[in-house]
Amino acid sequence: MDKAGIAAVDLFCGVGGLTKGLERAGIDVRLGVDIDKSCEYPYVQNNRADFLLASVDDVSGPHLNRFLWGSRYRLLAGCAPCQPFSTYSQKSQCETDKRWGLLLQFDRLVREMQPELVTMENVPRLADQEIYDEFVRSLRQQDFRVFQKVVNCADYGVPQMRHRLVLLASRLGDISLMVPTRQPDGYRTVREAIGALPSIGAGEADDGDPLHQACTLSPTNMKRIVVSKPGGSWRDWDDELVATCHRRATGKTYPSVYGRMVWDQPAPTMTTQFYGFGNGRFGHPEQHRAISLREGAILQSFPKNYGFVAPGRPISCKTIGRLIGNAVPVKLGQAIGRSIVKHVEMCG
Secondary structure, three states, X not given: OOOOOEEEEEEOXXXXXXXXXXXXXXXXXXXXXXXXXXXXXXXXHHOOOEEEEOXXXXXXXXXXXXXXXXXXXXXXXXXXXXXXXXXXXOHHXXXXXXXXXXXXXXXXXXXXXXXXXXXXXXXXXXXXXXXXXXXXXXXXXXXXXXXXEEEEHHHHOOOEOOEEEEEEEEOXXXXXOOOOOOOHHHOOOHHHHHOOOOOOXXXXXXXXXXXXXXOOOOHHHHHHHHOOOEOOOHHHOOHHHOOHHHHXXXXXXXXXXXXXXXXXXXXXXXXXXXXXXXXXXXXXXXXXXXXXHHHHXXXXXXXXXXXXXXXXXXXXXXXXXXXXXXXXXXXXXXXXXXXXXXXXXXXX
């Protein structure tokens, strides 16, 4: 519940990873805003906030402020879509992608709303871009104290090696992210996170949880995963199983595909295609399949019962995988929320 009089709007809210984390920390998130209709059910089903289906281009600060009426402190939070800044994107795409402008829209809404608090999470590469420098300069010109740091989500209990840029800004005084709750020798592992889930095969789903389903494998990929080792790659295979593209000189530098996870280590970074065996080191540690949608969600630190699709509705691996992979890990959101609550309590 609202422990410190903080009410929040979550821009680019997706399925609610950041919102859920902020709620757990005691922040009253009242609204999530996203342009993707497929986010509405999971966001509303699992969180206390309302959902506004809209582009941030089309919302105004005064309109958003109406949702925060009566609160002592207002927080504008969000994670602008990170694909333009991701290492998976090409430079030419980054320069032309219209999503670059979403950070400017975030800045516009800060100026229009004049909140006491701002937070943003994104990929580390964003910090190298001029558009990000402009955003930070704008915050400082508006009398915000700004904290920014690239953190490993595993430091805050996420069972995944995922580095993210975290920005916290406050008009109340200096602010910072809480110290890590985990050290490398105590990171949550794949085994701790998903080891107790029922066994399923490729192309199968668990009767008790439709989201615990794994994509089918082609006959060739089934042969490949059978001989794959946890932590290994296609370099461990016999030559006849190696894809033609990896035999070329340009393909030999991409070993982190067609691999299995390791039970007693954190998972690799969850991408929007984690459900595919050939898309990264996303093979189950021992079962002959890629990880399921539910396992990907848990590795993003979503609760095990987080609902992503209305009962009886079809489940699209491509759609749900994208929503899960793009989400802010819940436990990182909780660490951000706890940092903000502590800051307000100290300054108040």
